Amino acid sequence: MVLLLVLKLMRDHVPPVHPEMPTGVRLSHGLVWTATTARNALVVSFAALVAYSFQVTGYQPFVLTGKTPEGLPDAHIPPFSVTTANGTVSFTEMVQGMGAGLVVVPLMGLLESIAVAKSFASQNNYRINSNQELLAIGLTNILGSLFSSYPVTGSFGRTAVNAQSGVCTPAGGLMTGALVLLSLDYLTSLFYYIPKSALAAVIIMAVVPLFDTKIVRTLWRVKRLDLLPLCVTFLLCFWEVQYGILAGTLVSVLILLHSVARPKIQVSEGPMLVLQPASGLHFPAIETLREALLSRALETSPPRSVALDCTHICSIDYTVVPVLRVLLSADLKGVLYFCTLEEAEKYLKQEPGTQPYNGNEDSVPEHKIALLKA
Numbered sequence: 001m002v003l004l005l006v007l008k009l010m011r012d013h014v015p016p017v018h019p020e021m022p023t024g025v026r027l028s029h030g031l032v033w034t035a036t037t038a039r040n041a042l043v044v045s046f047a048a049l050v051a052y053s054f055q056v057t058g059y060q061p062f063v064l065t066g067k068t069p070e071g072l073p074d075a076h077i078p079p080f081s082v083t084t085a086n087g088t089v090s091f092t093e094m095v096q097g098m099g100a101g102l103v104v105v106p107l108m109g110l111l112e113s114i115a116v117a118k119s120f121a122s123q124n125n126y127r128i129n130s131n132q133e134l135l136a137i138g139l140t141n142i143l144g145s146l147f148s149s150y151p152v153t154g155s156f157g158r159t160a161v162n163a164q165s166g167v168c169t170p171a172g173g174l175m176t177g178a179l180v181l182l183s184l185d186y187l188t189s190l191f192y193y194i195p196k197s198a199l200a201a202v203i204i205m206a207v208v209p210l211f212d213t214k215i216v217r218t219l220w221r222v223k224r225l226d227l228l229p230l231c232v233t234f235l236l237c238f239w240e241v242q243y244g245i246l247a248g249t250l251v252s253v254l255i256l257l258h259s260v261a262r263p264k265i266q267v268s269e270g271p272m273l274v275l276q277p278a279s280g281l282h283f284p285a286i287e288t289l290r291e292a293l294l295s296r297a298l299e300t301s302p303p304r305s306v307a308l309d310c311t312h313i314c315s316i317d318y319t320v321v322p323v324l325r326v327l328l329s330a331d332l333k334g335v336l337y338f339c340t341l342e343e344a345e346k347y348l349k350q351e352p353g354t355q356p357y358n359g360n361e362d363s364v365p366e367h368k369i370a371l372l373k374a
Helices: 003-010 023-037 039-057 091-098 100-123 132-149 156-164 170-185 196-211 215-223 224-236 241-261 283-298 320-327 341-348
Strands: 082-084 087-089 265-268 273-277 306-308
Touching: 003 023, 003 039, 003 196, 023 039, 039 196, 082 306, 087 091, 091 100, 100 132, 100 156, 100 241, 156 170, 156 196, 224 241, 241 283, 265 283, 273 283, 283 306, 283 320
Parallel strands: 273 306
Antiparallel strands: 082 087, 265 273
């Protein structure tokens, strides 16, 4: 791990090449760049040589990768029934045995894939198409099932290793796939001596830069509540990555629901109390609005005039409509409801002692002119 860190620092601090540099300097620069870029392969190869030397002496302090089967399994349609010593297990019984895992496992795979894709997209300033990501994962799993493949998802570790190795385009995936196929046919005997600790060091050093420690201080200053899903995800990822992602997603959804149920309502004090919801009104938020009307206007002595400004309401649930109808349909004298700002302005511009403004004169539906309910 220390060697990987040193090589990474060397790559980050290698000065750029200039045409006026001597040939020897440029050649040495190219060798250093190649060695630091391919540091993962160099470290794994060196660790395998060390492990092999210990194996020759008869003493092995490392846990090795072990034997890897050569080649790919024969292509065949996945079996829809399995014969065991106790009988035949049908496809329906296999599905029932999976239980909730049939839904949870694919969901975790999709969440992990989208999470790692967006993480690297934000770091490298490019955009991703989530539909293409999901389509690629689905197609890969369908084809992989013909070769008895494990379920395929976007991997945090391998994606991080590719990024640390300088991979910048999807062509890196094609090269990696081709190398894996060639290795399965011709190099599996060499994999036996690779220490698992070397592979772990490569993955750890590739994943560590993904954690942005500066964001913790920023969130603490800006909005401390946003630290909650971050901490939950971070801690539960030590248990299982998929559980950490799922828990972080659920916490984020709960925070979002809380903001929907407790919308920000701007209150302007003055001769008339003006309540202005800052976003849409949905069924969890209607009680908050009702309590604001009661506590700030109608429960004072004497009751204050109140204006509900719906300028910034961009969406509304159907379930909110009956509640608003109740709020605006009681017999409370002296409080009028106007559908538009123009109606209110016409009413306020009337001369004292004249006939009160009637919204019906401008073809306003009668059910829209109601008195505010306490």
